[in-house]
Amino acid sequence: MPPAGAGPDPAAAEVEDAGCERCGSAERLLLRRCPPWAWQRCSRCGHVYLAPRPPARAHARLLRAALSERVPEIEAAERREAPARRRWIEELRAGCPAGARVLEIGSRFGFLLADLRAAEFDAAGIEPSPIGCRFAERWLGVRPECVQAEEWEGPAGAFDVVLADEALERVCDLERVLTLARAWLRPSGRILVRWRVPLPAAADAPLRRRAFTTRTLDEALRAHGFADVDTQEDAWWKAARSGWTCARRP
Numbered sequence: 408m409p410p411a412g413a414g415p416d417p418a419a420a421e422v423e424d425a426g427c428e429r430c431g432s433a434e435r436l437l438l439r440r441c442p443p444w445a446w447q448r449c450s451r452c453g454h455v456y457l458a459p460r461p462p463a464r465a466h467a468r469l470l471r472a473a474l475s476e477r478v479p480e481i482e483a484a485e486r487r488e489a490p491a492r493r494r495w496i497e498e499l500r501a502g503c504p505a506g507a508r509v510l511e512i513g514s515r516f517g518f519l520l521a522d523l524r525a526a527e528f529d530a531a532g533i534e535p536s537p538i539g540c541r542f543a544e545r546w547l548g549v550r551p552e553c554v555q556a557e558e559w560e561g562p563a564g565a566f567d568v569v570l571a572d573e574a575l576e577r578v579c580d581l582e583r584v585l586t587l588a589r590a591w592l593r594p595s596g597r598i599l600v601r602w603r604v605p606l607p608a609a610a611d612a613p614l615r616r617r618a619f620t621t622r623t624l625d626e627a628l629r630a631h632g633f634a635d636v637d638t639q640e641d642a643w644w645k646a647a648r649s650g651w652t653c654a655r656r657p
């Protein structure tokens with residue numbers, strides 16, 4: 408408690424506690440502390456989420472500042488993501504017609520977006536970090552729209568595929584983003600999600616607000632009207648344990 412008369416504590420204002428973002432329950436099991444944050448598992452639905460966590464505005468600032476401008480770190484990110492990017496292209500080539508319209512949620516530096524364009528997909532991206540967007544435009548010649556997914560007024564029914572490469576963990580409002588993703592897809596369009604299997608390390612908090620399991624992501628997608636939800640864990644990218652989930656808008 409701040410001393411009487413000291414006014415509101417500015418640090419405390421950057422932390423909020425909340426119940427499960429999926430079902431609203433406050434019953435939970437503490438999985439890991441990373442002060443002032445903590446990972447919790449909802450006792451009712453099993454969803455893993457960060458609480459305490461930054462409020463939405465503070466989280467938006469974190470997202471905008473998340474990417475480094477340091478060249479060695481950008482190059483390391485490019486190398487680290489290369490196997491996953493190759494696999495994304497293979498998956499999309501196998502399952503989509505040539506020139507399919509693809510939207511990437513959370514394009515970061517734009518490497519996958521550039522690869523999608525090079526593979527002749529009609530690819531668009533959205534990314535909250537102006538650092539990532541500037542890099543993508545200047546060095547890769549692609550222009551993700553610099554906006555949080557929750558705020559993007561994208562065209563309805565326009566995309567064959569919406570993909571999220573470790574991005575759904577970071578959005579502020581998962582429920583809204585899944586609602587929007589469904590709306591951006593044409594009927595029979597697909598959402599493809601890559602997610603990291605292990606519980607995030609302390610360093611990942613508070614940027615990541617949730618962690619998925621096969622069951623919890625499946626339930627979240629079905630709750631938002633997706634069908635034919637299919638997950639493979641570790642099926643294609645061995646470098647880090649990942650889950651790959653595909654679902655279809657009916």
Ligand SMILES: [Zn+2]
Binds near residue numbers: 427428429430451
């Ligand atoms: Zn819950």
